[in-house]
Amino acid sequence: xxxxxxxxxxxxxxxxxxxxxxxxxxxxxxxxxxxxxxxxxxxxxxxxxxxxxxxxxxxxxxxxxxxxxxxxxxxxxxxxxxxxxxxxxxxxxxxxxxxxxxxxxxxxxx
Amino acid sequence: xxxxxxxxxxxxxxxxxxxxxxxxxxxxxxxxxxxxxxxxxxxxxxxxxxxxxxxxxxxxxxxxxxxxxxxxxxxxxxxxxxxxxxxxxxxxxxxxxxxxxxxxxxxxxxxxxxxxx
Numbered sequence: 001x002x003x004x005x006x007x008x009x010x011x012x013x014x015x016x017x018x019x020x021x022x023x024x025x026x027x028x029x030x031x032x033x034x035x036x037x038x039x040x041x042x043x044x045x046x047x048x049x050x051x052x053x054x055x056x057x058x059x060x061x062x063x064x065x066x067x068x069x070x071x072x073x074x075x076x077x078x079x080x081x082x083x084x085x086x087x088x089x090x091x092x093x094x095x096x097x098x099x100x101x102x103x104x105x106x107x108x109x110x
Numbered sequence: 111x112x113x114x115x116x117x118x119x120x121x122x123x124x125x126x127x128x129x130x131x132x133x134x135x136x137x138x139x140x141x142x143x144x145x146x147x148x149x150x151x152x153x154x155x156x157x158x159x160x161x162x163x164x165x166x167x168x169x170x171x172x173x174x175x176x177x178x179x180x181x182x183x184x185x186x187x188x189x190x191x192x193x194x195x196x197x198x199x200x201x202x203x204x205x206x207x208x209x210x211x212x213x214x215x216x217x218x219x220x221x222x223x224x225x226x227x
Binding site: 044046087099100101 | 200220
């Protein structure tokens with residue numbers, strides 16, 4: 001299983017764009033990259049998923065370079081409510097034995 | 111609301127006791143996952159079931175066991191409880207379609223907070 005490495009924490013201000021990068025050097029061919037968001041005492045919530053290049057949805061964008069050894073979650077114009085822990089996961093199509101890393105604790109200030 | 115339900119929401123018990131946590135997956139989801147999250151810690155994968163059968167095992171203690179029933183709900187049994195077992199226990203479900211290359215988004219329940227005194 002590919003291990004992921006993310007910054008432990010990040011600070012930002014309201015209205016700024018936040019980019020969180022995740023390293024996954026030994027990602028396998030069948031692996032997808034998925035990001036989850038978790039608020040205190042709640043279950044993680046799916047944000048976005050991708051395999052290569054760029055994926056965008058209504059809440060975030062995911063940039064994946066050609067070698068797929070890293071990925072960047074981009075949150076446009078964050079607000080106070082985006083303060084949470086963000087997890088990057090790499091898992092195969094079966095989703096077996098999902099490994100969550102320590103995550104990145106994002107703190108958005110007014 | 112993810113569509114995954116977990117009961118009970120809170121559980122307080124004593125060391126040495128045994129408890130059962132219950133999870134109902136989203137309608138149509140065949141896979142159920144169990145995770146443990148201790149205070150300010152990351153999520154530790156415990157075990158996964160797919161359509162009633164154990165599919166993958168993580169860092170699950172021998173004192174812990176799980177099963178998935180024909181109606182696809184799952185139970186996590188924790189026995190001989192210790193203080194260190196106090197944690198949030200999350201259940202997640204996903205639609206696993208074998209052989210199609212469909213990758214799985216996991217939908218998490220609200221969790222059960224277990225406090226062992």
